[in-house]
Amino acid sequence: MTIGDGTHAVRAGLPEPETYRPTLPGPVFAAHYHLHGDADLATGPYTYGRDANPTWSLLERAISELESPEAPAETVVFASGMGAISAVLLSQLRQGDTVVLPSDGYNLLVPLRERLEGYGIEVRTAPTAGDAQLTVLDGARLLWIESPSNPGLDVCDIRRLAEAAHAQGALVAVDNTLATPLGQRPLDLGADFAVASGTKALTGHGDVLLGYATTRIPALAASVRAWRKTVGAIPGPMEAWLAHRSLATLQLRVDRQASNALALAEALSERPEISGLRHPGLPGDPAHPVAAAQMRGGRFGCVVSFTLPDRAYAQRFLDALRLVDDATSFGGVRSTAERRARWGGDAVPEGFIRFSVGAEDPEDLIADVHRALDAAREA
Numbered sequence: 001m002t003i004g005d006g007t008h009a010v011r012a013g014l015p016e017p018e019t020y021r022p023t024l025p026g027p028v029f030a031a032h033y034h035l036h037g038d039a040d041l042a043t044g045p046y047t048y049g050r051d052a053n054p055t056w057s058l059l060e061r062a063i064s065e066l067e068s069p070e071a072p073a074e075t076v077v078f079a080s081g082m083g084a085i086s087a088v089l090l091s092q093l094r095q096g097d098t099v100v101l102p103s104d105g106y107n108l109l110v111p112l113r114e115r116l117e118g119y120g121i122e123v124r125t126a127p128t129a130g131d132a133q134l135t136v137l138d139g140a141r142l143l144w145i146e147s148p149s150n151p152g153l154d155v156c157d158i159r160r161l162a163e164a165a166h167a168q169g170a171l172v173a174v175d176n177t178l179a180t181p182l183g184q185r186p187l188d189l190g191a192d193f194a195v196a197s198g199t200k201a202l203t204g205h206g207d208v209l210l211g212y213a214t215t216r217i218p219a220l221a222a223s224v225r226a227w228r229k230t231v232g233a234i235p236g237p238m239e240a241w242l243a244h245r246s247l248a249t250l251q252l253r254v255d256r257q258a259s260n261a262l263a264l265a266e267a268l269s270e271r272p273e274i275s276g277l278r279h280p281g282l283p284g285d286p287a288h289p290v291a292a293a294q295m296r297g298g299r300f301g302c303v304v305s306f307t308l309p310d311r312a313y314a315q316r317f318l319d320a321l322r323l324v325d326d327a328t329s330f331g332g333v334r335s336t337a338e339r340r341a342r343w344g345g346d347a348v349p350e351g352f353i354r355f356s357v358g359a360e361d362p363e364d365l366i367a368d369v370h371r372a373l374d375a376a377r378e379a
């Protein structure tokens with residue numbers, strides 16, 4: 001039976017129905033489990049809390065079902081997106097290997113790059129747009145893709161890049177944070193790993209840090225799981241349970257936030273003070289043709305980015321918003337926006353705004369943004 005994305009999301013990872021048991025069992029708080037006799041004779045999966053936990057197991061099953069509904073896959077959950085990203089890179093790369101990263105990816109890829117180089121790994125970078133990573137693939141052991149990229153919202157052709165990387169024996173990992181598995185399925189597009197921060201749209205309430213890596217290749221899953229055990233980057237049972245609970249509304253949130261983001265982007269395109277407006281769902285956006293071909297269900301994510309004339313102008317705009325919090329991160333049901341250059345690290349202008357569109361009524365949000373833009377201009 002094939003089922004729709006919404007049905008899938010509300011049932012993802014639930015255990016078989018059992019009389020007098022909850023539909024989604026609560027978090028299991030356990031550092032150790034009863035274990036009789038020699039540990040190497042243990043038949044059950046749960047022995048020590050750093051290795052496995054029943055609450056993670058259900059969440060891992062749920063994410064596997066969403067990232068890979070058609071083929072068996074394994075997911076390993078982490079304490080944060082960076083925990084998952086580091087685990088994939090550091091478990092797969094060895095001294096002397098070459099890795100290709102995006103030059104415009106998540107800003108923590110920069111310190112990660114320095115660390116990899118310190119371990120004797122050659123790091124090459126190229127932009128996401130125009131499939132430019134193709135030009136630096138030669139001899140690489142791993143290709144890291146981020147599409148759509150954060151915060152620039154560029155898109156690359158994942159299938160094309162994955163085929164080129166596989167042709168020379170490289171592994172392919174895709175950061176799927178912005179799209180979520182309902183918006184894009186990297187494994188179906190040929191990637192070996194779908195990796196994401198669950199802190200953003202996946203959980204969507206701004207109250208959980210989480211990460212995951214999903215793969216269809218059991219040996220890769222085993223090596224990432226072994227890495228998690230070694231470095232101990234494990235999510236708490238409460239976070240894992242909250243994340244699983246949030247998945248039930250994933251389709252509702254992602255659809256609402258994507259349509260709100262498109263409506264906001266269209267409204268912003270009428271404003272003369274705005275430059276560099278980007279949203280992959282906008283028909284005129286340079287990323288739109290590839291995004292429309294490889295992303296799913298018209299879900300182009302909840303992020304809109306644009307640039308205001310200068311730093312002070314951007315701050316006046318943020319200060320004048322009433323329904324939008326000045327905060328980092330993205331993907332939450334409450335809209336947030338920030339002047340991205342305040343962090344350093346991203347190659348963006350001082351007036352660059354990363355706007356994460358929430359689940360508010362679109363007319364309220366758009367009216368608030370117009371009013372704040374007017375206030376910023378008149379000041």
Ligand SMILES: *Cc1c(COP(=O)(O)O)cnc(C)c1O
Nearest residue numbers: 080081082106150177197199210
């Ligand atoms: C936020 C983010 C991360 C890091 O995730 P954390 O959960 O904050 O560690 C990685 N990649 C992208 C694209 C992100 O937006």
